[in-house]
Every structure is written in structure tokens, then in C-alpha cells.
Amino acid sequence: MERSEIKITLLALGCSKNLIDCENMSTELRNAGYDVISDVENSDIVVINTCGFIESAKKEAIDAILVCADHKVPEGNVKKLIVTGCLSQRYPEDILKELPEVDAVLGTAHYGDIVGVVDRLVSEMDVQDAEKINLTSGVGGFSHLVKDRDLSTEAYAWLKIGEGCRHRCSFCAIPLIRGTFVSRPMEDIIEEAKIIASKGVKEIVLAAQDTTNYGIELYGERCLSKLLRKLSEIDGIELIRVMYGYMDGITPDLIEEMANNPKVAHYLDIPVQHGSDRILKAMYRRDNAELITSRLEKIREAMPDCIIRTTVMVGFPGETEEDFQVMKENLKKWKFDRLGCFIFSPEEGTPAYDMPDQVDEETKQRRYDEIYELQKEISAEQTKKRLGTVTKVNICSVSDDGIFYVGRSYGESPEVDPVIYVAAQEDELKIGSFVECRIVDCSDEYDMTAVTV
Template sequence: MSSKTFYIDTLGCQKNEYDSQILGADLMKAGCRAVMNPEEADILIVNTCGFIDAAKMESIEHIFDMARIKGENKKLVVTGCLSQRFHKELSDEMPEVDLFFGVNDYDDIAAELLEDGPASGKVEETAADGATENRDKVRGSAEKVLHYKDRIIPKGTYSSVLKIAEGCNNTCSFCAIPAIRGPFRSKPMEECIREAEQMAADGVEELVIIAQDTSQYGIDLYGEVRLPQLLRELCKIDGIRWIRLMYVYDEGITDELMDVIASEPKICKYIDIPIQHISDHVLTMMRRRSDKASIIRTVNKLREKVPGIHIRTTLLVGFPGETPEDHQELLEFVKEAKIDRLGVFSFSDEEGTLAHSMPGKLEQEEKDARRDEIMEAQQEVSLELNQKKVGMTYEVLIDDAAGQTDDGDLLYIGRTQYDGPEIDDEVEFCSSREHQPGEFVRVVIDEAGEYDLLGREI
């Protein structure tokens, strides 16, 4: 058993946080101890994001930060998407790093990290096409099936993700994720349920369901999509109060799935659908399976079958070849469709993707101007929708305390079932009672802003 200490610096999305929890559990099983200060750690781990340029730069900065405090007796390890995607370049440019690992490589990392002496220098990597080759200090083999692994969920965690699948079989021309995380592979249903039961036993009340494409859950294991069946089983778990669906592609939103969302009280009336665009011209260039008609049909049907559902989406503007007419079509859609929660990103030119070699690329200034115009339109939509909530009463999950009012009441920040953690609207409310994060209270809404609601506990 080891007596070493470790520190994990996690960047990027919920999937990386999930992977860090698995790695932390493996290290603790081996006798290591987690520390909150990197200065105190024997092993420094940076779990990187490599999805877009801004994330890559942030990851590189964090690696150099860790390198500056490494000293002679610490081991510096880099894992995550950036390491998987640019392992050779990073290895050449960063001799300070002892080991690079890929995103599909968490089974044996702990054992290798605890080896004394320098890194072995060669580990196996499995490329996206299945070919294998030796790479200096890099590994990243993709399993055929995603399995349950123990995680370290911090004490007091009441909202956490359940990853039901890994990888992606979509071929969107702007996205490097399939090359980074490999083909789509589901976690067996019984293992998803076991993991959720353990999360509930650890105090988790909000289950956030994630995958690269949640709507395809089970297709590889069972020959059919089994997301509705999985959701019904998860709803049976005691202790889980909210189940939130993320990354559900519109072509996978079936009548059966809508019926489950509508009929199961534990499932939040909220769904994240990555639309990306509405112009058929752009959607075709993006190699999306959806078109304008299918997207609008899905949105309308969801609202019909699941009254009150809040839809979240992300849009990508400034794609190569996007014309002013395409942009105007998207702008009109935002104004007319009134999507409840919406984020917008400027196109990031990612090497290794099909879009990287496409003609018609726009200047960054133009891309950002289009992004800002979409967001300005969405602000008006969001304000209009929020104002309709004034006078309504909602169940709110408390996330944080926010001080006191001038009258001495306590202030809290929370969310309704219609808002995902850290990405959507918040409810700030006052109360005469003391509360802790993770508690549920009822709040009446008194005021509404573009992205926040103000109210009081009743």
C-alpha cells in the first residue's frame, strides 16, 4: 500500500469531473491520500480539456502551473482530452511531464503512477480506427463496453452526473470528440442502476444523465435504444428526487421517451437538445442528421406531450460557409421558437476535423458579432419567459447561501427543476429559516430578470 498524496486539477466538462472521481477512487484504494493543496502532493495530475482553442490554452497554462511547483520529488501526470488528442506534441514540448494518459485509460493508471523511478516511456495507444502503435509516454485504449467503476463523490454532494455511455458514432464535421473518446459504447443497464443506487446512498438527490449522445443509449449492447427503460428503473431508486437529461439529440427523442418524461414525477421537465443550427444549408455542411423541419417538429411535439417542459440547446455560429442569410434564419428561429435555455458559441477551427479544411471561413470578429446578435435576441426571449413566472410558486433546490437582506432575512441561491447546475438560471430568495445546500424549499417568485428570478420562501 502506498502512503503517497495526490492532487487532481480537473478542467473542462462534467465528463472530465467524472473521470477524475474514478481516478481518485483508484488511487485511494491503493492507499494514497487526496490533498487540496498541490504543494502538499507527491503526485500532481492535470485532467485536461482539448475541445476548443480556449480550453486547450487553459489546459496548457494549468500544466505549466503544476510544472512550476513540481520540484524534484513530485510526479507530474497529464490526462484527459488534450493529452489524448495531442500526446506526441505535448510530450515533445513538455519534458517536465512524467506521464501522459488518454481518456479511455483509467483502469491501470493508478498502478503506473505509483511506480518508483522515471516513467517507463512507452505505453500502448489504440487509435480511433482500431490500429495500435507505441507512443512515448501515452496510452488511450477504448474499451468495447463501458463498465461501472467506483468513484469518489465528495461528502455533501447532492447533485452529480451519471455517465451512461462513452464515445460517439456521429460524424459532425466540426467535432473532434469521436477521435478523442472513441466509438459509442453504453454502460450495461444493471451497472448504471447499481451506480445510481450507490450515488443515492452517498446523498446524491439530483441525478444528471450524461453521454456524448444520450439518446442512443443501449443501441450497441441490446440492438435497440433503451433510454426510456433505463429512466423508469432509475426512477425507482429511493433518495433520488430529480433526474435531469442532457445531450439528447432530437432524432432520438421518440414518443416513448416523451411519455416517460411526462409520466415520471422524478424526471425534470427539462431536456438538453444540441441543435447547433437551424439552416438546412449549414446543418448539411455540419453533417448533422437533423434538418430544420425535424428540429421544429421535435420542439413542438415535446411542448405538446410534456406541458411546461423547458428546452435547453446550444448553437454554433460562424461555421465555414455560413452566409448572412443562414445567420438571419437562425436569428429568426431564436426569436420565434423561444427556446427556454440557450447558449451560443463561435466556430472554433479544430485540426483533425472535416471543417478544418472547408472553404469560406469567417473572420473571428464576424463570428463573434453573429454570436453576440443571437445572444441579444435570446436575452429578450429569456426575460419574456421569466416574467411569466412572477407570482408562481416553485420547488427550489438550494445551491448556496448568499448573505442577508437589510431586514435580517437570510438569502439563498438555488434552482428549479427547469435549470441545470452551473449553466442555467438561478433563483435568489429570502427566508427567515436557516438552510443547507441540497435542501428543497418552496419559493414564490416576486421579480424576474433576464437570467435570474427573485423570490421568497413560503
């Protein structure tokens, strides 16, 4: 069969970095002549880019594989099924053994092999019991990145600036899956950002496992502030958002650059993971409560309007009721605008997997529920401060009922944060445009309503 006759659907699960990798595979396949669509049921080949970070992500990935497997011949039209990404990297043999519908697994260093793998599978469409493909040697890297890649949205684009992680948190398998942290050369990032801007996309979101580590092993120093300055010089880029930072990397020069550069969002996503020094130490974190408090004070002093998001974990081995209460008290003090909470799940290959004093599931769930209720109050309090303020809103879509536009300001990151509903006007608003709006309603727990001004 000709490549143009083969229809392929790609599904991205998990984090933004997985989405970027999926967009790159899509571009490679389309450039090779394959017909890339968004319709599993009517595809010849389905590629599932998986996450394997925590137990819930593994379950989501396996469920997605099983759903796609239901569409394989003879029941459906799908002829070949490829699983890529983190789950493939961790459990390639298990996937091929336990999920016989899967024809190929590609690890995190093999995204660039997608065209060759598809070519081989197409040539074996009619071969019974064809040999399974297992490409999972090595981890991470940038060789698969295509600077002029397919973008999933018109309103913003994720931009990968690093791969892997140099931290060795005792609960986290990311270094096992993605390797140690490596920075992408600055000139490559700038070149890709210029291409993104040329397509009319005005917001770029920087992604890495720790963006504040950018440059540390490539240039011998932290270079995120320099990168932000260079990116802000690109015509067409109106907003640059920093995600996935660490408190020890929020340096004075970075705070100064963010505070004084009008194109950099006053927004930070900093996963602190806990509020008890004893648990932070057991997690192998470099932060402590005093450092977190100090950095938050410096950020808010320089940028009083800064929106700060974090992530915490409950139920880490050895977490006592006292540790949990210390975290709650610190969260009340720190007043993060947004917060995500995870329940600890033991990950194979990590030190925390078989640590003593594992917390029972009922206690984990109770603590999760308590954090959720506490943060609802804090978020509502923080959000009310924005009532009546005027802010630029990036128009991202239209609500299902057609009554509102759906957008985000500097204070809302894609996919994880609330949205701003903008009352529709007589003049049509363009998707991807920035519009001055006044926030008129913050009564919802998270989302806001605004009108154009």
C-alpha cells in the same frame, strides 16, 4: 515512501463527463491508500484531466498545466505532473515534447491505470531524467468506472450512461478522442444510482455524448425511457435530469415517459448547432429546421413547463449572412429558454478543418455577439413566465455574502444554467434538500430570487 505520505490533487477541466472520470480516478487513488487533497501548492503529485474539444478548451488545459508546472520543484513542492483526458489523447507526443514538466500522459482509455502510473512515479521520485510515461492507446470505455465513487457535491451527482459518439458531425473531434458510442449496461447504471441515493444525494444528472442514443447498439433500440423508469423506482432519488440529447432521439415514448414520470425533470438539453438547413447539412447533422420545429412543438404540448436548453455555432465554413439571419429568425421562433453559443474553430482531423470559405474572425465575433444579445431577450421573456410559480428548489450552497441560499429547480442544470437565490430563513436549510419555493423576482437577465413557502 508510503502511499499514505503522498498527497495528490486532481483537477477536472471541461465537461461533466471529465468530472466523472476525475471522481473515479480520485476514488481509485484513495482506495489504494494515497492522500487525495484539493491543494495544488501542497501536493506531491498533480493530475490534470483535460478537455481538447475546441481551441478555447485546449488553451484552458495548457494554461492549467503551466500553472501547475510553476509549483514543481525546485520552485515549489510538486514533484510529478500527470496530464490525462482528451488533450492527452489527441496530442500526447506534443505535450511531452513541448511541456517537459509533464511526467506522464494518460488517454481516455487509461483512466484505470492511474494507480499504477502514480506508483511508478513515486518509485522514481529521486531519479534524474526518468523515462516519460505515454499511455494513449485505444479510446474511451467503462473499465475505470467505480460504482461507489467520490462525489464532488452533496446536492447532485452526474451519472455516465454512455461513452463516445456515433454521430460524425463535420466539426467535431469527439469520436476521434472518445471513440464511437457505447451504452453502459443498465444494471451497472442502476447499481451506481442506488449507491448514490444511499449517500443522501437526491438528484442525478444523466451524461453521455448523446443520451437519447442510449441502448441503441447494446439492446437494439433506444432505451432511455426504460432507463428513466427504472431509475425513478430507486428510493431516495427525487429528480432525474437528462442532458445532451439529439432532436431525432426525442421520440414519442421518451416524451411520454418524461411527461408522466414525476421524478423526471421537465428539462432537456438539445444542441441543435444551427438553424439553417444548408449549414446543418454541411455540418453532417441529421436534423433540419422542420424536424426541430416539430419536436419542440411535441415537447411543449406534452410538457408546457419544459425548460429547453440548446447550443449553436457561428462562423462555420460557408456560413453566409443569409444563413446567419435564417438561424436568428428560427431562434426567435423556437424560443429556447437557455442557449450557449460557440465560435467555430477548425479542429485537426475533422472534415470542417480545411473546408473552403472559412469565415473571418471579425465576422465570427460579430455574429456571436448578435446571438448573445438576441438570446438575452428571449431568455428574459421566458424566465418572466415563471414569476409567482411555486417549484421545488435543490439547495446547493450558500452565497458568498451569506444572505441567500443558492439552488436550482427542475429547470436549471448544474454548472451551465442560472441559479435561484433563496432568501435565508430562520430555520437552516440543508444542502442537498429540496424545498418548496415561490419565485418572486425575475428581473435579472438570468438568475431568479425565491422565498420558501
